[in-house]
Amino acid sequence: MSTHLLVLAGGVGGAKLALGLTRLFPPPVLTIVVNTGDDEVFHGLYVCPDLDTVMYTLAGVVNEETGWGVHGDTWRVMEALDRLGGETWFRLGDRDLATHLRRTELLHAGLTLTEATRYLCERFGVRHTVVPMSDDPVRTVVETDMGTMSFQEYFVRHRYVPRVQRLRFEGAEKAQPSPAFIDALAQADALIVCPSNPLLSITPILAIPGVRARLAAVPGVRVAVSPIIGGQAVKGPAAKLLEEVTGEPASCVGVARLYGDLCTHVVIDQQDEERRAAVEALGYRVTVAQTLMTSEEDKVALARLVGRLCGALP
Amino acid sequence: MSTHLLVLAGGVGGAKLALGLTRLFPPPVLTIVVNTGDDEVFHGLYVCPDLDTVMYTLAGVVNEETGWGVHGDTWRVMEALDRLGGETWFRLGDRDLATHLRRTELLHAGLTLTEATRYLCERFGVRHTVVPMSDDPVRTVVETDMGTMSFQEYFVRHRYVPRVQRLRFEGAEKAQPSPAFIDALAQADALIVCPSNPLLSITPILAIPGVRARLAAVPGVRVAVSPIIGGQAVKGPAAKLLEEVTGEPASCVGVARLYGDLCTHVVIDQQDEERRAAVEALGYRVTVAQTLMTSEEDKVALARLVGRLCGALP
Numbered sequence A, B: 001m002s003t004h005l006l007v008l009a010g011g012v013g014g015a016k017l018a019l020g021l022t023r024l025f026p027p028p029v030l031t032i033v034v035n036t037g038d039d040e041v042f043h044g045l046y047v048c049p050d051l052d053t054v055m056y057t058l059a060g061v062v063n064e065e066t067g068w069g070v071h072g073d074t075w076r077v078m079e080a081l082d083r084l085g086g087e088t089w090f091r092l093g094d095r096d097l098a099t100h101l102r103r104t105e106l107l108h109a110g111l112t113l114t115e116a117t118r119y120l121c122e123r124f125g126v127r128h129t130v131v132p133m134s135d136d137p138v139r140t141v142v143e144t145d146m147g148t149m150s151f152q153e154y155f156v157r158h159r160y161v162p163r164v165q166r167l168r169f170e171g172a173e174k175a176q177p178s179p180a181f182i183d184a185l186a187q188a189d190a191l192i193v194c195p196s197n198p199l200l201s202i203t204p205i206l207a208i209p210g211v212r213a214r215l216a217a218v219p220g221v222r223v224a225v226s227p228i229i230g231g232q233a234v235k236g237p238a239a240k241l242l243e244e245v246t247g248e249p250a251s252c253v254g255v256a257r258l259y260g261d262l263c264t265h266v267v268i269d270q271q272d273e274e275r276r277a278a279v280e281a282l283g284y285r286v287t288v289a290q291t292l293m294t295s296e297e298d299k300v301a302l303a304r305l306v307g308r309l310c311g312a313l314p
Helices: A012-024 A049-059 A076-083 A094-108 A113-123 A151-157 A179-187 A198-206 A211-216 A238-246 A252-262 A270-280 A296-309 B012-024 B049-059 B076-083 B094-108 B113-123 B151-157 B179-187 B198-206 B211-216 B238-246 B252-262 B270-280 B296-309
Strands: A005-009 A030-034 A040-042 A045-047 A129-132 A139-144 A147-150 A164-170 A190-193 A222-225 A265-269 A285-289 B005-009 B030-034 B040-042 B045-047 B129-132 B139-144 B147-150 B164-170 B190-193 B222-225 B265-269 B285-289
Touching: A005 A012, A005 A198, A012 A030, A012 A049, A012 A296, A030 A049, A030 A179, A045 A094, A049 A113, A049 A129, A076 A094, A076 B076, A076 B094, A094 A113, A094 B076, A113 A129, A129 A179, A139 A151, A147 A151, A164 A198, A164 A238, A179 A211, A190 A252, A198 A211, A198 A238, A198 A252, A211 A252, A222 A252, A222 A296, A238 A252, A252 A265, A252 A270, A265 A270, A265 A296, A270 A285, A285 A296, B005 B012, B005 B198, B012 B030, B012 B049, B012 B296, B030 B049, B030 B179, B045 B094, B049 B113, B049 B129, B076 B094, B094 B113, B113 B129, B129 B179, B139 B151, B147 B151, B164 B198, B164 B238, B179 B211, B190 B252, B198 B211, B198 B238, B198 B252, B211 B252, B222 B252, B222 B296, B238 B252, B252 B265, B252 B270, B265 B270, B265 B296, B270 B285, B285 B296
Parallel strands: A005 A030, A005 A190, A030 A129, A190 A222, A222 A265, A265 A285, B005 B030, B005 B190, B030 B129, B190 B222, B222 B265, B265 B285
Antiparallel strands: A040 A045, A139 A147, A139 A164, B040 B045, B139 B147, B139 B164
């Protein structure tokens, strides 16, 4: 039986599996490490989209329709900001804004991002460990046919229309994993790579020096859940981006290839049964399952499957 | 007839007389220089209480009940921030917050405070020139019997209960007047010191090197309106503070003494008729008038009186 699971997550898909895992495992078992490459400063406020999506999801306050922001939030500030000619393409609800105000205040007061995240999680009643991949700034920069832009400009402002040529993770070369991530790298009995965008959510984590090798050295099962189902992403640009960057049609096979030495197991969707052999040919043990997580039952069921693969559940 | 009036203002009282002046004079005639010693960063946002009170007042959107903030504002963000354990003693309404977000965004983009203020004023439809006293940071620090604190901590958090021993204006010694202030110092035909708190709103302006001497050298009439009426402040700690710092009962005489060489004329309230001789004894020409500004008519009437004293109105 595993005693410590290291979970890598990005935004919506990662948050969903993370929620399932928190329903099955008590806090000490999980370290949920979240991508911060998408972080950006808006209007002077430090915004962490992936950390917030995971936190709001685990707290049960996420806007399930959008996958980000707070359920039932209002838009008073954005409306006023719009009248002042402010940049409002990145929508920040009023309650959501309070999170960014508080985080910015805590960071200005000298807390690390890990500490500020812990503080906010406590306030939102999240008892499991959610940590940034690093307390150092790492910024995903997207080189496209429409120019070089920040991740949020690419993703939100331009709705991932630009064709991506290359991704860079600025600052990654000087970044260190966050303290809880370092501990989990040393202690974990298994690794779970959530069905988040491989290039945008997981690769930034792997770009931190030493992380990929240390993840590959986690003993026991290292399992990735493919976010690509039947050649398509459940949400967002994962499929489009994979095709643009790898030059091949998006599929769970392409995802498995990206993770290479990182994982021992891959979970693919039942729609991709026919691709099982191709993934196995890459050296993985493959499990076919329903991976689309619509209801909470779906999330818990997938989490249970992954937990069993890791030997952490009977 | 004067052609250019230099107006010094702080918060509420200054904003009221400034509003009256803008009803009588077209934009090129007035330069309204506002105290920035009260400015503070809250939650990473750059907040300029006096500039905003003047801007909101001239724009006709001020909350007249409080004298600050936007009329009819809502408090969604503050409510959420309160639940997150944020510091909410400095109340920022949702619409008001948008102003601070936009200003912070503009300052981060490299604009000076003068430029950011001009931008915001344009958006709020304020056509008259409202400028910060300086684009450099000057911070009013209050030394009290309860310890040393920032102006906002003293004023808002502790509701000016602490007994003030000394005021300091950090950064003043290295600050320069803002460009429009420098122009007005060179061009003004008259000076109007609004009925703002002499120690907290006007003294910070005078603390910028060279300003006091250049103001005293403005040709023509230099008139101050006493904010102390019958020994009391209309609003805020002016009277209490004057007593604590000067050791004398607050009165228009004490105000006049503070302004010393700065002004040639003082306007005192009709309630202070009996103190006329004492103010005249300090070398001033004194006008007795109704200085309490409740209605818009009051503001325009006092502005007209001051404008006439300056020779700028028939």
